[in-house]
Amino acid sequence: MAIELKMPALSPTMEEGTLSRWLVKEGDQVSSGTVLAEIETDKATMEFESIDEGTVGQILVPEGTENVKVGTIIAVLAAEGEDASAAAAAPAAEAAPAAAPAASSAPERPRPVAKASDPEVPAGTNMIKMTVRDALRDAMAEEMRRDERVFVIGEEVAEYQGAYKVTQGLLAEFGPKRVIDTPITEYGFAGIGTGAAMGGLRPIVEFMTFNFAMQAIDHIINSAAKTNYMSGGQMRCPIVFRGPNGAASRVGAQHSQNYGPWFANVPGLIVIAPYDSSDAKGLLKAAIRSEDPVVFLENELVYGRNFEVAQLDDHVLPIGKARIMREGSDVTIVSYSIGVGLALEAAETLAGEGIDAEVIDLRTLRPLDKDTVLASLAKTNRLIIAEEGWPVCSIASEIIAICMEEGFDLLDAPVLRVCNEDVPLPYAANLEALALIDAPRIVAAAKNVCYRD
Amino acid sequence: MKSASVESAAASAPSDKNSASEDSAGENFELRSLQDRFSESSRFDADSDYLLHLYEQMLLIRRFEEKAGQLYGLGLIGGFCHLYIGQEAVAVGLQSALQEGKDSVITGYRDHGHMLAYGIDPKIIMAELTGRQAGISHGKGGSMHMFSTEHAFYGGHGIVGAQVSLGGGLAFGHKYRGDGGICLAYFGDGAANQGQVYETFNMASLWNLPIVFVVENNEYAMGTAVKRSSAETEFYRRGTAFRIPGMKVNGMDVLEVRQAAEVAFAHVREGNGPVLMELNTYRYRGHSMSDPAKYRTREEVQNMRENSDPIEGAKAELIKMGIDEEKLKDIDKRIRAQVAEAADFAESSPLPDASELYTDVLVESY
Numbered sequence: 001m002a003i004e005l006k007m008p009a010l011s012p013t014m015e016e017g018t019l020s021r022w023l024v025k026e027g028d029q030v031s032s033g034t035v036l037a038e039i040e041t042d043k044a045t046m047e048f049e050s051i052d053e054g055t056v057g058q059i060l061v062p063e064g065t066e067n068v069k070v071g072t073i074i075a076v077l078a079a080e081g082e083d084a085s086a087a088a089a090a091p092a093a094e095a096a097p098a099a100a101p102a103a104s105s106a107p108e109r110p111r112p113v114a115k116a117s118d119p120e121v122p123a124g125t126n127m128i129k130m131t132v133r134d135a136l137r138d139a140m141a142e143e144m145r146r147d148e149r150v151f152v153i154g155e156e157v158a159e160y161q162g163a164y165k166v167t168q169g170l171l172a173e174f175g176p177k178r179v180i181d182t183p184i185t186e187y188g189f190a191g192i193g194t195g196a197a198m199g200g201l202r203p204i205v206e207f208m209t210f211n212f213a214m215q216a217i218d219h220i221i222n223s224a225a226k227t228n229y230m231s232g233g234q235m236r237c238p239i240v241f242r243g244p245n246g247a248a249s250r251v252g253a254q255h256s257q258n259y260g261p262w263f264a265n266v267p268g269l270i271v272i273a274p275y276d277s278s279d280a281k282g283l284l285k286a287a288i289r290s291e292d293p294v295v296f297l298e299n300e301l302v303y304g305r306n307f308e309v310a311q312l313d314d315h316v317l318p319i320g321k322a323r324i325m326r327e328g329s330d331v332t333i334v335s336y337s338i339g340v341g342l343a344l345e346a347a348e349t350l351a352g353e354g355i356d357a358e359v360i361d362l363r364t365l366r367p368l369d370k371d372t373v374l375a376s377l378a379k380t381n382r383l384i385i386a387e388e389g390w391p392v393c394s395i396a397s398e399i400i401a402i403c404m405e406e407g408f409d410l411l412d413a414p415v416l417r418v419c420n421e422d423v424p425l426p427y428a429a430n431l432e433a434l435a436l437i438d439a440p441r442i443v444a445a446a447k448n449v450c451y452r453d
Numbered sequence: 454m455k456s457a458s459v460e461s462a463a464a465s466a467p468s469d470k471n472s473a474s475e476d477s478a479g480e481n482f483e484l485r486s487l488q489d490r491f492s493e494s495s496r497f498d499a500d501s502d503y504l505l506h507l508y509e510q511m512l513l514i515r516r517f518e519e520k521a522g523q524l525y526g527l528g529l530i531g532g533f534c535h536l537y538i539g540q541e542a543v544a545v546g547l548q549s550a551l552q553e554g555k556d557s558v559i560t561g562y563r564d565h566g567h568m569l570a571y572g573i574d575p576k577i578i579m580a581e582l583t584g585r586q587a588g589i590s591h592g593k594g595g596s597m598h599m600f601s602t603e604h605a606f607y608g609g610h611g612i613v614g615a616q617v618s619l620g621g622g623l624a625f626g627h628k629y630r631g632d633g634g635i636c637l638a639y640f641g642d643g644a645a646n647q648g649q650v651y652e653t654f655n656m657a658s659l660w661n662l663p664i665v666f667v668v669e670n671n672e673y674a675m676g677t678a679v680k681r682s683s684a685e686t687e688f689y690r691r692g693t694a695f696r697i698p699g700m701k702v703n704g705m706d707v708l709e710v711r712q713a714a715e716v717a718f719a720h721v722r723e724g725n726g727p728v729l730m731e732l733n734t735y736r737y738r739g740h741s742m743s744d745p746a747k748y749r750t751r752e753e754v755q756n757m758r759e760n761s762d763p764i765e766g767a768k769a770e771l772i773k774m775g776i777d778e779e780k781l782k783d784i785d786k787r788i789r790a791q792v793a794e795a796a797d798f799a800e801s802s803p804l805p806d807a808s809e810l811y812t813d814v815l816v817e818s819y
C-alpha cells in the first residue's frame with residue numbers, strides 16, 4: 001500500500017510551515033532515517049526523515065511552498081515491491097491536522113469529605129505537661145515502634161541528638177539503620193528520602209530548618225507532590241518533611257522565613273503547622289501514617305513550651321481539621337503555629353475591653369478547613385488573620401479570598417490581616433521586633449473590625 | 454576556575470596505573486578495577502537465540518520511536534517527546550542483566566526505550582504519549598512521566614538529574630529491606646553536571662548503597678556538546694572523588710553493554726557499593742521533536758548510522774551466526790505490525806474522562 005507522507009508538526013506550537021527544500025526526487029530509494037526534506041517551522045528549519053523503506057512516488061507539494069498546513073499530504077511513498085508510479089495517484093486532499101480536542105465541559109469539583117473531629121479524650125484520662133519538642137520526639141518514636149518502614153534521616157539527627165534536640169534518644173532506641181545522619185546536602189538527601197518513599201519506605205526527613213529546604217524544594221514539589229498524579233495513582237510517596245519554620249530569634253533574614261504559603265500553594269502536598277504539644281504529637285503521628293507527602297512545619301521558639309497532652313496509647317488527630325482554641329462571639333482571629341499563642345494573648349486583652357474573640361488554629365494549611373473558618377465567621381461576622389509571615393500571597397490572603405468568595409454576606413467589616421512587615425527580617429533587636437507580629441497589633445486589628453478604638 | 458584542570462589531571466592519574474587491586478578502602482583504591490576486569494572479556498557470550506532476543510527488543514524500541522515521531526508529526530502527540538533512536542543497545546543490554554521483580558530502574562525524560570526494554574506493553578506506552586485514558590498514567594503524565602511499579606520501573610522524571618537522587622533512595626530501600634535488589638539509575642551527559650548527582654554519589658558511596666549509576670553519554674546535552682559543557686569529559690572518572698569505580702563502555706554494541714552489566718552488577722550485588730558506568734552512545738534524532746539539530750553536521754549523524762548502529766551491528770552478527778535474512782525480515786514485519794497496532798490503539802482509545810482531572814491528587818481524603 002502506498003504510504004502518504006504528511007506535513008509534520010515539528011514543534012508543540014506548529015500549525016503550518018514552509019516546505020523549503022526536497023532532498024529526494026521522484027523515483028529515489030529511501031530507507032528509515034533518510035532525510036526527505038527541509039521544513040521551516042515557526043522556530044527553525046528542521047529535517048524531515050523517512051521512517052519507512054520504499055521509493056518516492058509523486059511529490060505533491062513543490063519546494064518553496066509556504067503556509068503548508070500540518071497534515072497536508074506532501075508526497076507519496078511506494079512500499080517495497082510496489083510500483084512507484086501506482087503510488088502517484090494518491091489524492092492531494094488537504095488533511096486537517098488532528099484538532100486539539102475541545103475541553104469537555106468542566107467536571108464537578110469533588111466536595112471535600114466531612115471532616116472528622118478530634119477523637120474524644122475519655123473522661124479521667126491523665127493529662128501531662130509536655131514540651132512540643134518531646135511531643136514530636138514521642139510521636140516519631142511511637143510510629144517507629146509501630147512500623148518498621150519508618151526511619152528518620154537528616155543532618156545531626158542521630159549522634160548529635162538533633163540540632164534542636166527533637167530526635168533526642170532515637171538513635172539509642174532504634175540504632176543507626178533507622179536514625180541516619182546525613183552530610184550537609186539537603187537536595188541530595190531530600191531526593192534519597194523521596195526515592196525511598198517511592199520504593200515503599202516511610203521516611204521522616206528532618207531539615208535543620210526549612211530555610212535549608214529551599215535547596216531541596218525541587219524534590220518536595222516536583223518529585224514528591226506530583227508523582228501520584230502523574231502516574232495515574234500508581235506511585236505513592238508517603239514521606240514527611242519536617243523541621244522548624246518561621247522566624248527564630250536574632251538569626252537574620254536567611255534563617256527566618258515562614259514557608260507555609262509556599263508549600264500550601266502546591267496540590268499534592270499536605271501542609272501541617274501545629275501550635276501546641278497535643279497537636280504536634282497527634283498530627284505528626286497522622287502525617288507519618290498518611291499515604292501522601294506531608295510538609296510538617298514546626299517552630300523553634302515553641303519547641304520548649306509546655307502544654308497539656310492526653311496520656312493515650314495512640315493519640316492521632318485528623319489532618320485537615322482546624323481547632324477552635326477559644327470560643328467567642330464578637331470577632332474571629334484565625335491563626336496557626338506561633339501566631340496562635342499571640343492570638344490567644346490578644347483575645348485575653350480584648351476580653352478585658354469587652355470584646356469576646358474566637359481563636360481558630362488552622363493546624364493544617366493544606367487542605368484548609370474552610371468550613372470551620374466560615375462557621376466562625378457566620379457567628380462573629382468579623383474576622384482577622386494573625387500570621388507570622390509576610391503578607392503578600394500568604395495564608396492570610398487565602399483566608400481573605402475564602403471569606404470574600406464564600407462568606408461575603410456574612411461580613412460586617414473587611415477582613416484584615418496582621419502579618420510580619422514586608423521586609424527581609426532584620427538582625428537588630430529593635431528592628432526585628434518591629435518587623436514581627438505581636439499581640440498588640442492583633443488587638444488593634446480586632447478592635448478595628450469591631451469599629452472600636 | 455583553576456581547580457578544574459588540576460582535578461581532571463588528578464582524576465586521570467589512577468588510570469595510568471595498572472593495578473587490579475580491589476582494596477577500595479585503603480591506599481590502593483583503584484577506580485579502574487572493574488574496567489580492568491571488563492577489558493579481560495568485554496563481550497557477552499550470547500548464542501544466536503539470545504542475541505536474536507536482544508535484537509528484537511532493540512528493534513521494537515527503534516520502530517516504536519519512529520512511529521512516535523510520526524504520530525507527533527501528525528499532531529497526535531503533544532508537548533515534549535524525546536526519542537531514544539540510536540541508544541537502544543544501552544537499555545536493552547543493561548536491563549537484560551537485571552532480575553525482574555527484585556531490582557529497580559529509574560531514568561529521566563527520555564524513557565520510552567527503558568520501559569520497552571522491561572517488557573511493558575507498547576500499547577499503553579503509546580496511549581500515554583497520545584494522552585489517553587488507557588495510557589500507563591491514564592494520560593496524566595505524558596512522554597516524560599511514566600511509571601510501572603509492577604515492573605519496578607520508577608519513572609520517567611522530567612527534572613534533569615532528579616532521578617539520580619531518587620534512585621539513591623530506591624537503592625537505600627533495597628539495602629534497608631535487605632531484599633538483595635539493586636537500582637539502575639540512568640542519566641545523561643547533561644544531567645551529569647547537576648550538583649545533586651554528586652551529593653548522591655557521596656551518600657551512595659558513604660552508605661554502600663546498591664546502585665549502578667549509568668551515564669548515557671550521547672554527546673549532546675540538548676544542543677551543547679560534551680566538550681563545551683564538561684571540564685571532565687570522561688564521565689566514568691567522575692566517581693573518583695567519592696571512591697566509586699568507573700567503567701567506560703561502548704553503548705552501541707549490545708553484547709558489550711551486557712558484559713559490562715555483568716561485571717558491574719556482580720560488584721554491586723556483592724555489597725561493594727555503587728558503580729559508575731559511562732555508556733558511549735548517540736542519538737540520531739534531535740533532543741526533542743522541536744530540535745533543529747544545527748549543532749552537529751548531517752555527516753556526523755550519517756556516519757554514526759552507517760558505521761555504529763547497534764541494530765545493524767547485531768543484525769550483521771546474526772547473519773554471520775547463520776540466521777536467515779528472511780527470518781529477520783519476518784521479525785521486522787511482525788514488530789512493525791505490533792507497533793502499528795499500538796499506534797492504532799493509542800489513536801482510537803478515548804481521552805480521559807473529565808472527572809479524571811481531580812483524581813489522584815492525593816491518595817487519602819482529608
